[in-house]
Amino acid sequence: MQISNFSPDDIHPFLSMAKDEGWISTCRELAFLLERSPQGCLVCYENDKPVGFVTAVRHGRSGWIGNLLVGAENRGRGIGTALFKQAMQVLQRNNVVTVWLTASKYGLPIYERNGFRVCDRIRRWEAPGGDIVSSLPVKKIEPGWEEIDFLGWGDERNALLAHAADGGSATGTENGFLVLQSVGKRRQIGPYGALDPTTAEVLLEQVLQRGGTTMLDVPAANRPASKMLTSRGFTVSSEVELMYAGQSPAYHPECIYGLASMGSMG
Numbered sequence: 533m534q535i536s537n538f539s540p541d542d543i544h545p546f547l548s549m550a551k552d553e554g555w556i557s558t559c560r561e562l563a564f565l566l567e568r569s570p571q572g573c574l575v576c577y578e579n580d581k582p583v584g585f586v587t588a589v590r591h592g593r594s595g596w597i598g599n600l601l602v603g604a605e606n607r608g609r610g611i612g613t614a615l616f617k618q619a620m621q622v623l624q625r626n627n628v629v630t631v632w633l634t635a636s637k638y639g640l641p642i643y644e645r646n647g648f649r650v651c652d653r654i655r656r657w658e659a660p661g662g663d664i665v666s667s668l669p670v671k672k673i674e675p676g677w678e679e680i681d682f683l684g685w686g687d688e689r690n691a692l693l694a695h696a697a698d699g700g701s702a703t704g705t706e707n708g709f710l711v712l713q714s715v716g717k718r719r720q721i722g723p724y725g726a727l728d729p730t731t732a733e734v735l736l737e738q739v740l741q742r743g744g745t746t747m748l749d750v751p752a753a754n755r756p757a758s759k760m761l762t763s764r765g766f767t768v769s770s771e772v773e774l775m776y777a778g779q780s781p782a783y784h785p786e787c788i789y790g791l792a793s794m795g796s797m798g
Contacts, residue, residue: 538573588619592688595623598796652774653752657766668701677709686782707731721748724790729756751785
């Protein structure tokens with residue numbers, strides 16, 4: 533086995549493997565990670581065939597590990613652990629103090645053995661909406677919205693917010709913001725932050741009145757968000773653990789109504 537850096541040629545094999553697992557991943561997401569963190573995008577080859585992947589990206593003084601994926605036929609051989617440890621080394625060389633990730637039941641034992649602690653649970657909410665009637669007015673991230681995102685995660689993630697908005701559309705007020713992105717035939721809400729539930733509801737209504745099947749990933753600790761989504765016909769389709777290692781983060785889930793990505797980079 534040999535672990536090396538991702539190349540553009542590895543994107544489609546990764547997406548094929550991710551699709552087999554039922555993951556939601558896109559070429560655009562991988563291209564952003566390759567540009568933002570080329571040393572953190574890793575692939576494991578065996579006999580000239582990719583058998584595992586992982587990505588690691590830094591946001592300010594924190595980092596995020598995502599896309600840890602090993603084909604079912606190759607699990608239990610230490611490939612995932614080797615990729616994970618090398619990704620951690622990349623982030624440590626970049627002087628991050630906190631590392632985040634979301635963990636499925638398969639990855640949880642690896643992370644616990646390496647000092648990660650569960651701090652929350654991320655729930656994926658989905659709701660059908662028929663045909664899309666219209667899209668949000670195109671608007672880019674404003675400085676005040678970056679501050680709201682900082683309040684939720686305790687770190688500067690401006691490049692991630694800009695990437696999300698560049699691929700979709702955004703709306704907001706001085707008390708909250710929402711980005712709407714397209715993922716295949718569905719629409720993803722996120723990043724989505726607000727200082728109060730009333731603002732969050734107003735922003736959500738702007739999306740729902742435009743139709744379309746909609747999904748978003750939300751911290752379970754944000755109970756007003758769960759109540760709001762349930763009342764509007766959303767249901768939980770899956771759950772993963774939110775974990776961190778290193779310095780305890782200034783994490784405020786009550787300000788986080790939707791993650792920026794579907795588990796891969798925050």
